[in-house]
Amino acid sequence: MIEVIKPGIYSSVQDQGRLGYAVLGVPPSGALDGISFRLANAILGNNSVDAALEITFGGAEFKFVVDTAIAITGGDYTASMNDCIVPMNQRIPVEKHDVLRFGLRRTGVRTYLGVQGGILTEKMMGSRSYYPSITTEFRINRGAFIPIHLLENNCISTDKSIENTLLNQVCRTDFDPSIPLELRAYVGPEYSLLHPLDRKNLTRVFTVGRNDRMGYLLQESVPNQIPPIHTSSALPGTVQLTPAGQLIVLMNDGQVTGGYPRIFQLDDTAKDMLSQCAQGQKIKFAPIT
Amino acid sequence: MNCPYTLTYSPMGDRALLIQWPSRIDTAIIEDIWRLRSALADPIIVDYIVAYHSLTLVFSSEQKDFSPWIHWVQERYADTSNLEKTEVPNKEIVLPVYYNAEVAPDLERYLEHKKMSLSEMICLHTQQRYTLFFYGFQPGFMYLGGLEAKLVHPRKERPSAQVRSGSVAIGGAQTGIYPHTAPGGWHVIGHCPLVLFDPNLSNPCVAMPGDVIRFRSIEQPEYHRILEFSRPKKNELSGD
Numbered sequence: 001m002i003e004v005i006k007p008g009i010y011s012s013v014q015d016q017g018r019l020g021y022a023v024l025g026v027p028p029s030g031a032l033d034g035i036s037f038r039l040a041n042a043i044l045g046n047n048s049v050d051a052a053l054e055i056t057f058g059g060a061e062f063k064f065v066v067d068t069a070i071a072i073t074g075g076d077y078t079a080s081m082n083d084c085i086v087p088m089n090q091r092i093p094v095e096k097h098d099v100l101r102f103g104l105r106r107t108g109v110r111t112y113l114g115v116q117g118g119i120l121t122e123k124m125m126g127s128r129s130y131y132p133s134i135t136t137e138f139r140i141n142r143g144a145f146i147p148i149h150l151l152e153n154n155c156i157s158t159d160k161s162i163e164n165t166l167l168n169q170v171c172r173t174d175f176d177p178s179i180p181l182e183l184r185a186y187v188g189p190e191y192s193l194l195h196p197l198d199r200k201n202l203t204r205v206f207t208v209g210r211n212d213r214m215g216y217l218l219q220e221s222v223p224n225q226i227p228p229i230h231t232s233s234a235l236p237g238t239v240q241l242t243p244a245g246q247l248i249v250l251m252n253d254g255q256v257t258g259g260y261p262r263i264f265q266l267d268d269t270a271k272d273m274l275s276q277c278a279q280g281q282k283i284k285f286a287p288i289t
Numbered sequence: 290m291n292c293p294y295t296l297t298y299s300p301m302g303d304r305a306l307l308i309q310w311p312s313r314i315d316t317a318i319i320e321d322i323w324r325l326r327s328a329l330a331d332p333i334i335v336d337y338i339v340a341y342h343s344l345t346l347v348f349s350s351e352q353k354d355f356s357p358w359i360h361w362v363q364e365r366y367a368d369t370s371n372l373e374k375t376e377v378p379n380k381e382i383v384l385p386v387y388y389n390a391e392v393a394p395d396l397e398r399y400l401e402h403k404k405m406s407l408s409e410m411i412c413l414h415t416q417q418r419y420t421l422f423f424y425g426f427q428p429g430f431m432y433l434g435g436l437e438a439k440l441v442h443p444r445k446e447r448p449s450a451q452v453r454s455g456s457v458a459i460g461g462a463q464t465g466i467y468p469h470t471a472p473g474g475w476h477v478i479g480h481c482p483l484v485l486f487d488p489n490l491s492n493p494c495v496a497m498p499g500d501v502i503r504f505r506s507i508e509q510p511e512y513h514r515i516l517e518f519s520r521p522k523k524n525e526l527s528g529d
Contacts, residue, residue, distance in 0.1 A: 025424035257425030265302035
C-alpha cells in the first residue's frame with residue numbers, strides 16, 4: 001500500500017488505457033505521456049501495461065506502507081525521499097515508512113510514479129485507468145491507501161534495451177516556453193476543406209492555453225469557414241477547429257466522437273510531448289508529408 | 290461486386306483509418322456501417338468508432354502504409370454486400386420518463402418557445418420509435434434518430450454548466466439521455482430514473498446499436514419507485 005499524504009493538484013492511476021470500448025462511447029484514457037509511462041515500467045522490469053500514478057503539477061506526498069522499488073519519469077518536480085533528493089529515470093529502492101515528496105517544478109507537467117509490479121487498484125473494463133463514471137474514483141484523495149504489488153523477492157530482470165530506446169526517444173520535458181516546440185502532425189480528414197489562405201494560418205506559432213486530461217486549448221484563433229460536419233470519430237491527438245476558430249487538441253480522456261472539423265492528427269510522440277507542455281508554452285505544427 | 294455505397298478511405302495519422310459513407314444521416318447508411326463493422330476483425334485493430342456516416346479503425350501500432358488494410362476492407366465490404374440480407378429483428382427498449390418541471394429545468398421555457406402544451410409534447414415525444422445509431426460523447430450516450438420535426442429546437446447558446454445524469458433532452462434535431470452528469474447545451478424536458486450505463490455489467494449499456502428506443506411517460510409515484518429500485522447499491526455490485 002501507498003498512503004496518500006497529499007494528493008497534489010490532480011493525480012490519478014493510469015495504465016495503457018481502456019481499449020475496445022469506443023463503440024460504447026468510452027474514451028481510451030491511459031497515461032497522457034505514454035513514453036514516460038512505459039519508461040517507468042521498463043526501468044522496474046514491469047509489464048509494459050502495469051499501472052502507475054500520473055501526478056499533474058507535483059505537490060504530492062506519499063508514505064510507503066511496504067518495501068518496494070519505484071521509478072520516477074516524465075515531469076521533474078524535485079522528488080525527495082525522506083528529504084533527500086532522488087534521481088529521475090532510475091530504479092529507487094523504498095523501505096517501509098519512507099516518505100516521497102514532490103517539490104519545486106523543474107520541467108514538464110506530468111510525472112509518472114511507477115512501482116515495482118504495478119499499482120493494483122480495481123480493473124474496470126480491462127483497465128485501471130481512472131475515469132469518472134467508470135472507476136469508483138477519478139482522482140486520488142488525501143488519506144487514501146493505494147494497493148500495490150507486493151514484492152516476493154527483490155530480484156528484477158529489466159530489459160535495458162527497451163529502457164535505452166525509450167530514454168533515447170523524446171523523453172524530454174525541458175522545453176523552453178518561448179521557443180516553439182515542433183509537433184509532428186498529419187493532416188486531418190477535414191483539412192482539405194479549409195480555404196488555402198486559412199491553411200497558411202495554421203503554420204503560425206500557437207500558445208498553449210487551458211488544458212486537462214480531456215484536451216488542450218490553444219490561445220490563438222484562426223479563420224474557419226468550414227461548414228458544420230456530422231458527428232464523426234475523434235482520437236487522442238486529433239486537432240479540432242471550432243466554429244469560432246479555436247483549436248482544441250484532444251487528449252486521452254477526450255470524447256470518442258465530435259462534431260468539429262479535424263484539421264490535424266498528432267503522431268503519438270507529439271501527443272506525449274504536448275502533455276508535458278504547460279499553459280504559455282509556444283508550439284508549432286510540423287506537417288508530416 | 291454490388292456495393293451499396295462508394296466508400297472513401299482516409300488515414301487519421303498513422304494509427305487510425307477513417308472509412309466514410311456519403312455524408313448524411315440515414316438509417317440505411319448506419320445499418321450498412323454496422324454490417325461492415327461486424328465483418329471486420331483483426332487483433333491489431335484495438336477500437337472501432339462508429340458515427341453517422343463513418344467507421345474508424347484504430348490500430349495498436351503505427352502503420353507505414355494503409356493500402357493493404359484498405360484493400361482488405363474493400364474485399365470484406367464486397368463480401369458482406371453480396372450476402373443475402375438476413376433481417377435480424379431489432380429489440381425494442383422502452384425507457385420510462387418523468388416529464389415534469391420538478392426534474393426538468395428547461396421544460397417550461399421549452400414549451401413556451403414551442404407554444405405547445407405539456408401533453409402535446411409528451412404525446413409527440415413518446416409516439417416515435419427512435420433508432421439507436423451509435424454511442425459517443427460520453428460512455429453510454431445514445432445518438433438517436435427519428436425526432437418528430439415539431440419538437441426540433443436549436444441548442445442553447447450557452448451550455449448549462451451541469452446537466453444531471455438521466456436527463457432527457459432535445460438539442461437541434463436530436464433527442465437523448467445524459468447517462469452522466471456533465472455540462473450540456475440541450476434542453477432538458479424530462480428525467481429517466483434508470484441507470485443507463487453500468488461499468489460493472491458485462492453489457493454496460495441497456496441497448497445495442499440498431500435497437501429501437503421508445504419513451505414511456507410515467508407519473509411521480511412510479512418515477513420514485515423506479516428511482517429507489519434502480520439506484521446502484523454501493524459495494525453490492527459484483528464485477529464479472
